[in-house]
Amino acid sequence: MVNKKTLILVCFVCLCLLLSCGRKKDTARYDDPGKPAYGDMIITGSIGEPSNLIPILSSDSASHEIASFVYNGLVKYDKDLNIVGDLAESWEVSKDNLSITFKLKKGVKWQDGKPFSAHDVMYTYKVTVDPRTPTPYSGDFKLVTKAEVLDDHTFRVTYDKPFAPALISWSASIMPRHLLEGKDITTSPLKRKPVGTGPYIFTEWVPGDRVILTANPHYFEGKPCIGRYMMKIIPDTATMFLELKNNSIDLMGLTPLQYVKQTDYPAFRREFNRFKYLAFSYTYIGYNLRHDFFRDRRVRQALAYAINKQEIIDGILLGQGMDATGPFKPDMWAYDGSVKRYEYSPEKALALLKEAGFRRDADGVLRKDGRPFEFTILVNQGNVVRIQSAELIQRRLSAIGITMKIRVLEWATLINDFIDKRSFEAVLLGWTIPNDPDLFDIFHSSKQGPKELNFIGFENREVDDLLVRARHTLDRGERKKYLDRLQEVLAEEQPYTFLFVPYSLVALHKRFKAAEPAPAGIMYNFIRWYVPENQMRYRSNAAVSP
Amino acid sequence: MLRYLLKRLFFMVPMVFGITLISFAVIHLVPGEPGALEAEMNPKITKEARERIRSFYGLDKPLYVQYWTWLKRIVRLDFGTSFATDRRPVIDKIKERMPVTILINLLSMGLIFIFGIPIGVYCARYKDTFLDRSLTSFVFAGYAAPTFWVALLAMIFFGVYLEVLPVSGIKSYDFGEMNVFEKVFDVTRHLVLPVCISAVGSLAGISRYMKSSLLEVLRQEYITTAYAKGLPEGMVIRKHALRNALLPVITILGLSIPGLIGGSVIFESIFSIPGMGQLFYFSVMARDYPTIMGILVIGAFLTLVGNLVADVSYAVADPRIRIG
Numbered sequence: 001m002v003n004k005k006t007l008i009l010v011c012f013v014c015l016c017l018l019l020s021c022g023r024k025k026d027t028a029r030y031d032d033p034g035k036p037a038y039g040d041m042i043i044t045g046s047i048g049e050p051s052n053l054i055p056i057l058s059s060d061s062a063s064h065e066i067a068s069f070v071y072n073g074l075v076k077y078d079k080d081l082n083i084v085g086d087l088a089e090s091w092e093v094s095k096d097n098l099s100i101t102f103k104l105k106k107g108v109k110w111q112d113g114k115p116f117s118a119h120d121v122m123y124t125y126k127v128t129v130d131p132r133t134p135t136p137y138s139g140d141f142k143l144v145t146k147a148e149v150l151d152d153h154t155f156r157v158t159y160d161k162p163f164a165p166a167l168i169s170w171s172a173s174i175m176p177r178h179l180l181e182g183k184d185i186t187t188s189p190l191k192r193k194p195v196g197t198g199p200y201i202f203t204e205w206v207p208g209d210r211v212i213l214t215a216n217p218h219y220f221e222g223k224p225c226i227g228r229y230m231m232k233i234i235p236d237t238a239t240m241f242l243e244l245k246n247n248s249i250d251l252m253g254l255t256p257l258q259y260v261k262q263t264d265y266p267a268f269r270r271e272f273n274r275f276k277y278l279a280f281s282y283t284y285i286g287y288n289l290r291h292d293f294f295r296d297r298r299v300r301q302a303l304a305y306a307i308n309k310q311e312i313i314d315g316i317l318l319g320q321g322m323d324a325t326g327p328f329k330p331d332m333w334a335y336d337g338s339v340k341r342y343e344y345s346p347e348k349a350l351a352l353l354k355e356a357g358f359r360r361d362a363d364g365v366l367r368k369d370g371r372p373f374e375f376t377i378l379v380n381q382g383n384v385v386r387i388q389s390a391e392l393i394q395r396r397l398s399a400i401g402i403t404m405k406i407r408v409l410e411w412a413t414l415i416n417d418f419i420d421k422r423s424f425e426a427v428l429l430g431w432t433i434p435n436d437p438d439l440f441d442i443f444h445s446s447k448q449g450p451k452e453l454n455f456i457g458f459e460n461r462e463v464d465d466l467l468v469r470a471r472h473t474l475d476r477g478e479r480k481k482y483l484d485r486l487q488e489v490l491a492e493e494q495p496y497t498f499l500f501v502p503y504s505l506v507a508l509h510k511r512f513k514a515a516e517p518a519p520a521g522i523m524y525n526f527i528r529w530y531v532p533e534n535q536m537r538y539r540s541n542a543a544v545s546p
Numbered sequence: 547m548l549r550y551l552l553k554r555l556f557f558m559v560p561m562v563f564g565i566t567l568i569s570f571a572v573i574h575l576v577p578g579e580p581g582a583l584e585a586e587m588n589p590k591i592t593k594e595a596r597e598r599i600r601s602f603y604g605l606d607k608p609l610y611v612q613y614w615t616w617l618k619r620i621v622r623l624d625f626g627t628s629f630a631t632d633r634r635p636v637i638d639k640i641k642e643r644m645p646v647t648i649l650i651n652l653l654s655m656g657l658i659f660i661f662g663i664p665i666g667v668y669c670a671r672y673k674d675t676f677l678d679r680s681l682t683s684f685v686f687a688g689y690a691a692p693t694f695w696v697a698l699l700a701m702i703f704f705g706v707y708l709e710v711l712p713v714s715g716i717k718s719y720d721f722g723e724m725n726v727f728e729k730v731f732d733v734t735r736h737l738v739l740p741v742c743i744s745a746v747g748s749l750a751g752i753s754r755y756m757k758s759s760l761l762e763v764l765r766q767e768y769i770t771t772a773y774a775k776g777l778p779e780g781m782v783i784r785k786h787a788l789r790n791a792l793l794p795v796i797t798i799l800g801l802s803i804p805g806l807i808g809g810s811v812i813f814e815s816i817f818s819i820p821g822m823g824q825l826f827y828f829s830v831m832a833r834d835y836p837t838i839m840g841i842l843v844i845g846a847f848l849t850l851v852g853n854l855v856a857d858v859s860y861a862v863a864d865p866r867i868r869i870g
Contacts, residue, residue, distance in 0.1 A: 043719065049828070052632045134602040136595045186633050207642050208820020209715065230719060235815040235824060238698055239714045246706050246713050412578025412833075451593055538719065 030271070030510035034532020038215070041228035041538040042512065042529075044251045045240040049208060049233045053194040054185065055173045056128055056135040062231070069213055069229060069526075070111075071173035071196035074102050074121065074155075077435055079518035079525065081332060083168055087116070087197065097162035097474050099146075102170070104153040108220045110176050111201045118155040122147060123177035125157075127185055134186065140169035162472045164479060165436045199224045199527045209233060225530035226512070228538070247271060250509040256318040259505040272507045277517040278331055279504040282324045283386065283430040284496040285377065285393070289457040291425055293373065298356040300494040304342035306349035306400055307393050313500050316388045320505060324498035326487040327431065327439055331519040333476070334437035336484040339491035346400050353400075366401035374403040375425040378418055380411045389499065390428050419455050433501075437483055440467045443495070458495040511535040551858070558850045565846040566620070566839065570613050573830075573838055579605060580629035580833040603629055616839065625843075626836040630829070636840040639825060644807060646716060647814075647821035650740055651806045657745035658752050663795070665749065666756020670764065671783060681753075689750035697743050697816045704739060712736050714818040740817045744810070755798060760791040793860070800856025804848035808841075 046065070052058040055067040076086040085091070088102040108116040127133055128141045143166070146158040159166055176195050180188055194202050199221070200213035213229040232249060234240040241258060243249045245268065254263065259274060285303075287294035294300060309323040328335040350360070358366045358373060366373040377393075379386045390406045397404045404426075409418065418424045431442070441447050444467050447454040463486060470482040490496075506522060508515055511531045515522050531537075580603060600606050604615065619626050625636035665685065669678045688696075705713035712718070716736045724732060763769065764787055772782045807822055814823040822841065829837040 041719075051630050051832075131598060134599045136599065138595050191632060206717075206820075207639075208824060209717065209818075210719075232715065232818070233820070234714060234818045235828075236714075236818070239701065239816050239818060242698070242701050242706055242713045246709070248713060412576070416577035449593070451596065 030535055032532065032535075033513055034535060036225055036513075036530040037533040037536070038223065038225055038530075039227045039533075039539065040511070040531040040536040041230055042226050042251060042509075043230045043232055043249045045234045045243060045249045046231050047233075047235055047237065047240070050205075050211060050231075052191045053202070054175070054188065054191045056124075056133070056137055056175075057186065057191065059136055062233075066202075066211055066213070066231065067173055067194065067196075068198075069200040070194045070198045070202055071175075072198050073171035073173060074104070075167060075171050077168075077171070077520055077524070079516075079520045081435055081519050086171070087121075087174060088170075091167070093167075093474060098160070099156055099158040100167060100170075101150070101154060101156045104155065105220060106153055108197055109218055110178070110197055111195050111216060112176075112179075114176070114178050116174075116197055117152040118149040119152075120174050120177045121155045122149050123181055124172065124175045127175065127180070128172070137172065140165060141172075162474055164471050164474055165438045167474075168436045200229055203228075219527070221527060224527035226526075244272075244507060247509070250512065252507055254505040254507055256316075256320040256502075256505065259320060259507075260318045263507060271510055273510050273515070275506045275508060275515065275517045275522055276320065276503040277519070277521060278322065278329045279502050280329065280433045280435070280521075281430050282327065282329065282433060282501045283389065283428070283499045284324070285499065286427045286429060286456045286496050288422065288425055289459075289495065290422065291375075293368070293375070294426070296356050297493055298352045300497070301342065302349040302352035302356070303397070303402075304494050304497045305345045305352065306396055306402070307497060307499075308344040308396055309499055310344065311396075312389050312392055315392060316385055317500065317502055321500040321502040324501050326490050326498055327433065327442070327496075328437060328483075328487070329433055329501045332433070332437065334480065334483045336487040339487050341491075342494075342497075344396075346396075350400055360401050364401050365403070372403065373401065374405070376405040376407050377426045377428050378414055378424050379406060379408050379428045380414050381408050382411070385502075386428050386430070393428075420451060422455060422457070428499075438471055439486070440471055443467060443490070456495055458493075460489065460493060463489055463493075511537065551854075554854055554857070558854075561850060562843070562846055566617075566843055567613070569842045569846075570616065570835075570839060571609070573833075573835060574609055574612070576833070578833050580835065616836070620839075620843065625840040628829075628837050629834045630832055630837070636836050639837060640822070640840060640844070643820060643822050643825045646819060647808075647823070648806055650737065650744065650819065650821065653737065653741045654745040654748070655802060655806075657741060658748050661745070662749050662752030663756050666753040667760060667783065667788065669753065669757045670760035671779075673761065685750040685753050688746040689748075691747075693743065693747050693810070694812050694816050696746065697739070697813065700739055700743055701816075711739055714816070716819055740813065740819060744813060752795065752798065755794055756791065759794050760787060763787045763791045766790075796859050797856045800852050800859060803852035803855060804845055807848060808845055 046062045048060055048062045050058070050063040050066050051060050052063055053066055053070070055064055055071065058064065058067075072087045074086060074088040075083050075091070078084045085105075087105055087108060089105045091100055091102045093100050102118075102121070104116070104118055104121070110116055125141055125144065125147050128135055128138050129144075143159055143161075143163055144157050145160045146156075148156050150156055157166075157170075174197065176190075179190060179195060192205060197220070199216050199219045201216045202211075203214045204210075204212045210233060211231045215224045215227050217223045232243075234243060234249075240249065240252060241254075241262075244252045254274070259276070263269075263272070263274065285307075287300060287303075289295055313319060313321045313323060322330060325337065325339050325341055326335075330337060353366060353373075356368070358368045360366050377390055379390050387406070387408060390404075394404045394406060414427075419427065441453045443454060443458055443460075443463055445454065445459040445464050448457055448459075466482045466486040466489070470479050470486065473479040473482065504521065506517075508522070512529050513532065514525065514529050516525070518524065579600070597606075604612060607615075616626065625640070628634050628636050628639060662685075665681055669681055672678050701713050704711040712735060716733060718724075718732050718736075721729065721732060760783075764783075769782060769787055772786045773779075777785075808826075811823040811827040813819075814821045815827070825837065826841050828834075829841070
């Protein structure tokens with residue numbers, strides 16, 4: 001019996017110990033902006049684990065996020081999406097618009113202390129275009145006809161045609177030549193221990209668990225204020241949200257529901273700031289233009305009238321989005337807001353369909369030459385917003401006598417078996433909006449081959465011409481003219497029904513100051529974020545190891 | 547006995563190859579390709595680049611050639627290099643994931659047996675009483691409720707509301723600065739929820755097995771004899787009934803050997819535990835064929851070994867099987 005009692009006692013003590021070590025409540029008020037100070041740590045969550053920290057070899061967002069703290073490009077975007085120098089002090093475009101000469105910053109050092117020079121840029125170019133390097137990003141660099149190192153801090157590239165996206169293609173991460181040259185980049189230790197020129201130094205990677213970076217005290221733009229950066233790998237989004245509510249992560253992207261409803265309570269607002277800015281993406285319906293019905297522009301316009309975009313934004317995004325009028329987002333310089341818009345109007349839709357030869361029979365079904373207007377829209381599994389949008393659209397279309405079936409498919413199946421084989425009628429998908437407004441790959445008629453991206457089969461002479469001109473014009477004012485006309489034609493032609501541009505919704509712990517959303521997002525000035533001395537949470541600076 | 551063992555071992559060889567052949571075919575039939583998957587629909591990735599990556603991984607060769615290459619490596623116990631862009635040896639990836647999965651599974655299996663067997667014995671002994679019924683309802687509720695749901699509720703309650711246990715992960719952020727005692731304590735705290743919750747779901751199986759097998763034994767004549775001798779009830783159950791009733795439970799033990807290395811995907815994702823289940827899931831999503839095959843081969847091998855162990859331990863425990 002004594003044994004039993006001891007056992008119970010031990011259990012009780014254990015329980016007490018467990019209960020006693022709950023995190024102490026932070027009573028500090030975070031509303032005081034305080035003074036910038038060095039220290040503290042930011043913890044972010046990532047669904048996926050980085051795969052390879054040499055950015056030209058990886059294509060997942062977690063790897064690129066870490067790499068963006070460790071490496072620099074020659075140029076970068078500022079908060080308003082203007083191109084500014086990063087490792088380049090300045091650059092000069094030759095009179096014939098064919099070559100760019102970069103003047104590199106002097107005194108920049110790799111994180112291992114070796115000086116950075118134009119030879120590193122040359123190496124990065126060479127390794128990217130090397131056929132033995134399995135990189136998906138060689139496309140832009142392949143257009144370079146000549147690359148030369150003029151001196152240690154001057155680098156020149158030449159193209160055989162003026163190429164508008166050329167400058168920004170040099171925002172690619174520059175690799176350290178002294179650590180990589182002459183070695184096989186695919187087996188380099190740098191893929192798990194990167195060495196760059198960037199604001200943060202790679203410190204530790206616990207597989208499946210976390211990646212830790214530490215501020216680079218010798219960073220050429222000054223030492224970042226936040227001492228450490230930790231990416232926690234949390235594969236389940238519900239868990240990640242709980243960790244956020246539990247204050248164990250500091251920064252996380254939210255869904256509209258989380259933003260509008262689930263984080264709108266005093267305790268959360270006391271601890272977190274919520275930000276929103278337009279995301280770099282839009283959602284659209286793409287029509288297979290080889291299909292009899294969709295080949296007719298009037299049918300596509302009618303569908304645009306028949307769909308209530310505002311209803312989708314209000315109902316599914318809970319208001320956290322803007323209607324899309326074309327392939328750019330409204331706060332970009334390339335955006336043209338004056339194009340034709342399609343307000344919700346079933347009457348106009350029916351009138352256009354009538355013009356196109358459709359008749360509405362007694363049973364309410366639209367028919368052309370006896371064939372009912374029926375089609376299947378494909379949506380990828382797991383994207384709830386897209387599936388729900390499809391359901392709302394289905395209802396609006398059935399109101400005017402069109403039967404739209406929804407088929408939800410796993411991503412790889414959707415791409416390989418339907419889109420690549422062109423065996424679809426319509427798809428509801430999204431595009432990432434590139435920072436540089438080059439749409440050549442998506443709308444040019446030459447891009448219809450297998451695996452190419454004009455899978456809807458859009459062919460328009462004027463669009464082809466505008467795309468090529470815009471691509472080879474470096475002057476922004478002139479390029480904008482072509483892009484404006486391009487958006488007008490796309491709005492008129494409606495190869496896609498452009499649905500909406502969602503907001504990126506972000507929660508950030510209140511102790512981090514100086515974060516401010518801009519067209520470029522919020523991370524653009526990360527190295528200037530700070531936590532005032534009296535609000536710091538993670539003070540220790542000892543190295544963390546497993 | 548020895549001949550029996552050898553025969554069984556011999557037949558395992560073609561089985562393992564059969565399993566690998568089928569899994570290799572199935573996994574390659576799934577649409578999508580490694581690396582290219584994430585890059586799909588990205589305008590910055592050219593067709594040539596895609597082809598280059600394909601040939602880099604040897605995916606441009608016919609399937610049977612790929613299988614043959616893989617087979618030639620695997621017989622030398624070389625699991626190859628991962629197709630994920632990290633290009634690490636598969637065996638390293640498995641090695642770094644294995645310990646945590648085995649630890650959690652061992653702990654939860656321990657819990658299951660510690661609680662499941664007594665529950666089963668109690669329910670058999672006091673069959674159809676109120677407590678029997680409520681225990682049975684409890685274990686079945688645990689079995690029927692989806693793990694992810696129970697897990698999330700527990701995380702909200704213990705993690706966010708009470709703030710006594712960490713929500714996810716297995717180590718705190720400052721793990722490296724702790725002393726040994728704190729480290730053990732930290733990991734223990736992190737393991738409480740995952741271990742308990744994974745055990746709750748499996749209590750039903752063991753306790754039901756235990757109950758039914760004990761009930762059957764209790765009906766035997768030698769039990770009546772034992773009672774007739776005037777032995778106290780506890781003694782009858784412990785000494786005479788339980789030993790015989792444990793036989794089927796041994797089988798289950800043998801069959802759970804492969805389960806030890808296969809973590810649950812849903813479970814490990816929810817608790818952010820970097821274990822085998824997650825590795826397998828991510829590998830499938832990234833079409834990382836060598837890693838998938840590596841895990842499958844180890845799993846298949848352990849399943850067969852588990853079956854063998856179960857059969858052999860049967861024979862050891864029960865003379866009738868040994869002779870027959």
